[in-house]
Amino acid sequence: MRIIPNEMESLWTLFTAPVVWALHFLICYVSVAVYCAKSSQISFGFDVVRLGVVLVTIMALALIAMSGLLAWRQWGFGTHDPPHDDPTRHDRELFQGFATLLLSGLSFVAVIYVAMPLLFIAECSP
């Protein structure tokens, strides 16, 4: 079994990047909120949470980049121009690849925006 499939036959590949974005959003906000709520009972400092979320962010960006790369391949590395609106299997694949590529780009930027506050948060409010 290959980790990276040869062909994209499922619509689910379209949602991969936004799902990673959503999970990353949840992990960022939940982990910081839980840490700040329980900080008196937790022995490690906020920098550990910061580092953890940075690692999660790098993983999320890598997953989204991979999704984008696969989408680019599915789109034929840009050799076909949109609109892909012929009622053929080939055009459906190209359309899906192009849409996935755009969604991956959006998700990539969004994950960076979501993670940016971590660089600036000084501490939990008392």
Next chain:
Amino acid sequence: MSGFSQVVRGQAVERPPYPRSPLRYGFIPILMFAHGCAGIQSTLEPTGAEARQIATLFWVMVIGGSVVWLAVIGTLLYAARWKGEPHSAQSAGRLILWGGAIFPAVVLMALLAYALWLMPSLRPQSGEPPSAPLRIEVTGEQFWWRVSYRSKNHEASIASANEIRLPLGQRVEFVLKSSDVIHSFWIPSLGGKMDMIPGRTNRLSLLATKVGIFRGPCAEYCGTSHTLMAFYAMVMDPAAFDIWLEAQSQPSEELASDGKLRFISNGCGSCHTVHGTEATGTLGPDLTHLGSRESLAAGILPNTEEAIRRFIADPDVIKPGSKMPAFRMLPEDDLQAIASYLKGLK
């Protein structure tokens, strides 16, 4: 539509001379609105360290937004008036990629980074209490402010209401609470706002940089008289502030007046405190130094005997929904004597 039809037909159309539009005087209302940007309750005329940061942030965002807006409108005009050959699909695609995706993403990232970078200084933490030299506890009530000063020079807290005084150039920690519904504490000239939430204690730290009188509204809808809930914040020279706070910690000077007797005999002391008397109620505002305050009834009336008399008689008219019952059944002599006594509490 004429611009659009020009593009469709691809030929120039002679424009008829326009009549002089009344819109050419549009700058007059704009100037009138701009006048509202100054004054004692304005974020755009900062007199505190945090407010200055907010004003800078505002202008950076306005300028950043204007640049983007001008670029969009400029491109729109260019597209509407362009009469040459159409762009190739490739160069149009490149324009969309750079102008529609990469440029906005980078500009937004820069503005977001700047706003986030400012955040710690907009909400400075003065450390675990009671490290700040002066702590002012403000509790939102429908529809007034309970104020309590705690200074390192005084063992007990000093009660006041509906007015806040701060020393110039000294960081003050506000401890913000609410006894009923959500209110929001905001002195636009000095800093950002902070909600007062029942069951929670929020903190806000402010540093005033200019002597003066500023106004703060309740910034969260809190009931019928929400718009009638405000206060004055007075920034004083530190030496004058210390003298004032010392005076506040003492009862007001006794004046020869039968208003005090009438105040007590009519039961005002069940809800209000006047230090040094039998009046020790805590339901309503502390009135110990009422006469020396800038305003009356939480920033809505001038502090005069007549206004005090009116408020005692008709609080339900002046401030609908307030918990103080109306005392319009009292004889005029009593109302006048009590008002005179309260105005004398300096």
